[in-house]
Amino acid sequence: MITSQFISRVTLRRDIVESFERYPFSLPAVRSLDMLELHPKVTFLVGENGSGKSTLMEAIAVAAGYNAEGGSRNFGFGTRRSHSVLDEYLRLARGFRRPRDGYFLRAESFFNVATEIERLDAEPGPGAPVMPAYGGLSLHEQSHGESFLALLTQRFRGNGLYLLDEPEAALSPQRQLAVLSRIHDLVRADSQFLIATHSPILMAYPDAWIYRLGADGVQRIAYEDTEHFRVTRDFLADPQRMLRVLLAHDE
Template sequence: METAPILRRLAPDLGAPPIPAPWYAEIPAIAQVLREGWDLSAATVLVGDNGTGKSTLVEACALASGTGPEGGSRGSGFSTRPSESDLWRRLVVERRAGAPRRAFFLRAETAHSFYTYLEDNPGARPEPVFHEMSHGESFLALVGERMRRPGLYLLDEPESALSFHGCLALLARLHTLMASGSQVILSTHSPVLAALPGARIWELGEWGMRPCAWEDLDLVRGWRGFLDEPARYLRQVLDGA
């Protein structure tokens, strides 16, 4: 039986003061959430092309859960340059009663700076020196260190550091977390990570956002087509260059 999600729903805050033309309201998926709200599952995967709002939505979930916008645990003071939207302030978060408060946000684009923050602010328990590892090794080590107990785990495009086998290792770890009662919210361009068992997949695009089966995703169809006949894809790209 699927565990009830820690974050059940993001609903529009009808009492929030209006903001003149916020940039994110022009993104169809985010405009849809601001109109209709968004029901979350024990595992939620967001896929879509660049600029469709995946990272902005994961960031809003992270901020609503008390993590920093650039990554870290609840209450983390890590920040390099404030650039996050105020989308989370336009939403009302519905949490499961009695749910774990633990939360951790892994954001690929700020991971290098986050490692420096950890070195400068060591905890009571020694941690690996992430800067001394390869990019992919450090991601998997961070997941192993910070994603242990039941909680809410948010990941923004973690495949940027991972090989095929690294993606499989992360997939296995996320599946174990789900079995322990954790909730996972993940944005990705990887068909491997999008195949997380038990996850509800949302495809984002010019239509907004819609649930979609893995095999019907544009992401999966595109990769299948390329791997089946790369020369045809390359001809189209190189002839148009």
């Protein structure tokens, strides 16, 4: 079926996997993976630390042509090879439209992207400087959260494919709300997002698809069924009761 979305599904080529006993194929989320359908607007990957969501996100980004450490498709630097071989075993179903913009934000290596931008602008060359696309101020001269917001508000232009790995890492709840609003602006500008997150604020985006990665594999779930929503709701409903339970000690 021909689709207009940039990526409609991700398929694991299970027939060429030599062994599901070695990493990353031994991860339950990967071991059970067959095909992952993506929402034309926003898809979330959620799960505990170590569940494999960042590994899967990174593999999809690399398979889509992005640098493993982040950036646009024009970034080709590498400070240290750390990504798995999973991208070599994925097949991406692409639509007839091609994105005019795109970016892979990997929170843990965004510092390296900022350094690469400064390096590119410091070297003489025929290309235009990179920094103005991010607001003109060095990302290293801003806080982590400010640099993330500069990326979304200045660099992301719409009609793009954006893959974000834990974008909330340096953001306050108020700034996460600002990011949620910006995501909506970009969706209305014909963009598609795939986001790995722990944030119950971000994953509340209306009509998004949420996939939980865990010991039982990959399952699509409702927002209200995510652990992130339930734990946050229960804590805020009665924080003192939760604290009494969490901080209780046997005499």
